[in-house]
Amino acid sequence: MAQIYDVLIIGGGPAGYTAALYAARSGLNTVVVEQLSPGGQMGLTDIIDNYPGFDEGIDGFTLGEKMHAGAERFGAKTELAEVFRLELAQDPKVIETSEGIFYGRTVILATGANPRLLGIDQEQQLTGRGVHYCAACDGMFYRGKTVVVVGGGNSAVADALIFSRIAKKVYLVHRRDTLRATKVYHEQLESAENVEFVWNSTVCEISADNMVTGVKIKNTIDKHYKIIYNRKYSGLHKSVELTIIYKRTKIYKLKIENGDMHENKNQKCDI
Numbered sequence: 001m002a003q004i005y006d007v008l009i010i011g012g013g014p015a016g017y018t019a020a021l022y023a024a025r026s027g028l029n030t031v032v033v034e035q036l037s038p039g040g041q042m043g044l045t046d047i048i049d050n051y052p053g054f055d056e057g058i059d060g061f062t063l064g065e066k067m068h069a070g071a072e073r074f075g076a077k078t079e080l081a082e083v084f085r086l087e088l089a090q091d092p093k094v095i096e097t098s099e100g101i102f103y104g105r106t107v108i109l110a111t112g113a114n115p116r117l118l119g120i121d122q123e124q125q126l127t128g129r130g131v132h133y134c135a136a137c138d139g140m141f142y143r144g145k146t147v148v149v150v151g152g153g154n155s156a157v158a159d160a161l162i163f164s165r166i167a168k169k170v171y172l173v174h175r176r177d178t179l180r181a182t183k184v185y186h187e188q189l190e191s192a193e194n195v196e197f198v199w200n201s202t203v204c205e206i207s208a209d210n211m212v213t214g215v216k217i218k219n220t221i222d223k224h225y226k227i228i229y230n231r232k233y234s235g236l237h238k239s240v241e242l243t244i245i246y247k248r249t250k251i252y253k254l255k256i257e258n259g260d261m262h263e264n265k266n267q268k269c270d271i
Helices: 014-025 040-044 060-072 135-142 154-164 184-190
Strands: 004-010 030-034 077-080 083-087 093-097 100-109 113-115 146-150 169-173 195-198 201-209 211-219 225-229 249-251
Touching: 004 014, 004 093, 014 030, 014 040, 014 060, 030 100, 040 060, 040 113, 060 077, 135 154, 146 154, 154 169, 154 184, 169 201, 184 195
Parallel strands: 004 030, 004 100, 030 077, 146 169, 169 195
Antiparallel strands: 083 093, 093 100, 113 249, 201 211, 211 225
């Protein structure tokens, strides 16, 4: 007979493993289903300086492994698998994955977020080497340097504001001529002397020599190109100024039947 878990958690990021730790520590038979490795998107971060308890910082992959070990200490299991389908109206609930079918009396959805990539050459290879997706996580590496932020929504604009207080120069590249972000951000950005808007433009190419050294930007109206380079100097360091590419975050929505899973004002769904 198939094993039925008390708690089945989809997603092995910080939220998923926090839930796993509490559930397992309470004596519940718990499993975490994660597609890649413990830590989720956090695993892409070189150094995390803003997590309590690590006075010298810690890299995201190691922190993910520690979260995994902490939950495992109390008996939580981890299954590396991709989730294809959920049947949450049944009892027990059914989770179909690439590694088979799992059953759980309770399912916790902790799927987190995934970066929305630009889709240009070398972007994925340069992740962590000049291409990043979280200003709060990685911004301090680029203090006094030149940064390119891509996007016009709240996530991109919030990152640009963080960098306006850290970086020497911030280019905000947006494919339209106005921001889609909440208006409260507009005045703050416009008053920042080191922020330059690059309207009606997209990043079409990343220059790199192991690390990002520049970007090529195309204007969608007149088709002209703008190139932002970084100065180099001799020695062990590759460049004085690194360019970072940021993009909006894509939030995954697990769909139930034919539509999204809706919540009421108390954050409860129909199931």
